[in-house]
Amino acid sequence: MTPVLQARELGKRYGRRWALRDCTLEIPKGHVTGLVGPNGAGKTTLLKLAAGQLTPSEGDLRVLGEEPESILSRVGFVAQDTPVYAGLSVGDHLTLGARLNPTWDARLAEDRIAQLGLDPRQKARRLSGGERAQLALTLGLAKRPELLILDEPVASLDPLARREFLQGLMEATAADEFGVVLSSHLVADLERVCDFLVVLVDSRVQVAGEVDELLGTHHRLTGPRRDPDRLPSNQYVVSARHTDRQSTYVIRTDEPILDPAWVVTPLTLEDLVLAYMERRPAAGRRAGLEALR
Numbered sequence: 001m002t003p004v005l006q007a008r009e010l011g012k013r014y015g016r017r018w019a020l021r022d023c024t025l026e027i028p029k030g031h032v033t034g035l036v037g038p039n040g041a042g043k044t045t046l047l048k049l050a051a052g053q054l055t056p057s058e059g060d061l062r063v064l065g066e067e068p069e070s071i072l073s074r075v076g077f078v079a080q081d082t083p084v085y086a087g088l089s090v091g092d093h094l095t096l097g098a099r100l101n102p103t104w105d106a107r108l109a110e111d112r113i114a115q116l117g118l119d120p121r122q123k124a125r126r127l128s129g130g131e132r133a134q135l136a137l138t139l140g141l142a143k144r145p146e147l148l149i150l151d152e153p154v155a156s157l158d159p160l161a162r163r164e165f166l167q168g169l170m171e172a173t174a175a176d177e178f179g180v181v182l183s184s185h186l187v188a189d190l191e192r193v194c195d196f197l198v199v200l201v202d203s204r205v206q207v208a209g210e211v212d213e214l215l216g217t218h219h220r221l222t223g224p225r226r227d228p229d230r231l232p233s234n235q236y237v238v239s240a241r242h243t244d245r246q247s248t249y250v251i252r253t254d255e256p257i258l259d260p261a262w263v264v265t266p267l268t269l270e271d272l273v274l275a276y277m278e279r280r281p282a283a284g285r286r287a288g289l290e291a292l293r
């Protein structure tokens with residue numbers, strides 16, 4: 001089956017600065033994918049490349065098996081800050097959507113606006129942040145895309161609006177088969193809606209895979225202090241912390257952990273993401289991940 005997104009050594013440079021580098025990644029069909037990483041990691045850059053809004057500086061990118069610029073009508077993109085036209089009414093947005101998109105589903109758009117209780121005559125500038133986000137999501141869904149890309153769609157929303165937004169997204173994906181890739185700093189939200197995860201740090205993909213598989217193969221080991229070179233070769237060290245007497249590792253392995261010296265505990269998705277983010281050199285570390293629950 002053609003992957004939703006396939007990147008090979010993909011890179012994007014702004015001037016002399018690389019925003020994305022050596023990005024090799026495959027997102028299979030049929031997933032809601034969460035893209036997570038600290039500020040400046042390259043998430044928006046990757047999403048804009050996938051939406052055909054930027055061109056790569058190096059490497060290769062296929063979306064739904066094609067060059068992104070050639071399939072704009074098959075991909076919906078809701079940019080950061082859920083952009084809408086302040087001077088246009090909700091109804092005007094739907095009219096514009098219908099005019100611009102050959103696959104526009106007017107019934108879906110109107111039903112969703114009615115369900116949300118939005119007044120079609122209301123100007124977008126008078127909508128709350130949550131209502132604007134819902135309008136932008138409606139425009140994205142009514143395009144009937146095969147892939148919907150959402151760049152931090154819930155960043156500015158309060159917890160209730162976030163829940164309603166994500167609920168709406170989950171209902172839409174349950175009703176129709178389309179892929180979703182969304183970026184967020186809010187891992188707890190991603191945990192609720194995503195079944196595939198990509199962690200991007202310092203412009204590089206650190207890990208990508210199905211959430212269940214990632215949670216099943218990553219473990220925290222705690223026990224008497226031990227150097228990493230004394231761990232079995234099938235245990236890939238993601239992060240390590242040591243005190244004089246104790247070591248705590250986050251490791252990835254497909255094999256059972258049989259060493260009785262270790263206390264083995266499972267990770268939450270947030271633990272897993274933070275473990276990959278901890279691997280960054282301390283000097284370049286920026287606070288970027290909120291862990292709201």
Ligand SMILES: Nc1ncnc2c1ncn2[C@@H]1O[C@H](COP(=O)(O)OP(=O)(O)OP(=O)(O)O)[C@@H](O)[C@H]1O
Pocket residue numbers: 014017018019020037038039040041042043044045046
């Ligand atoms: N138009 C641009 N010109 C120059 N540099 C840019 C431009 N857009 C992004 N960058 C740089 O590229 C890097 C990656 O930016 P990007 O917006 O992709 O990160 P991000 O992971 O989406 O960050 P955030 O979580 O803060 O939204 C950053 O260092 C940023 O400063």
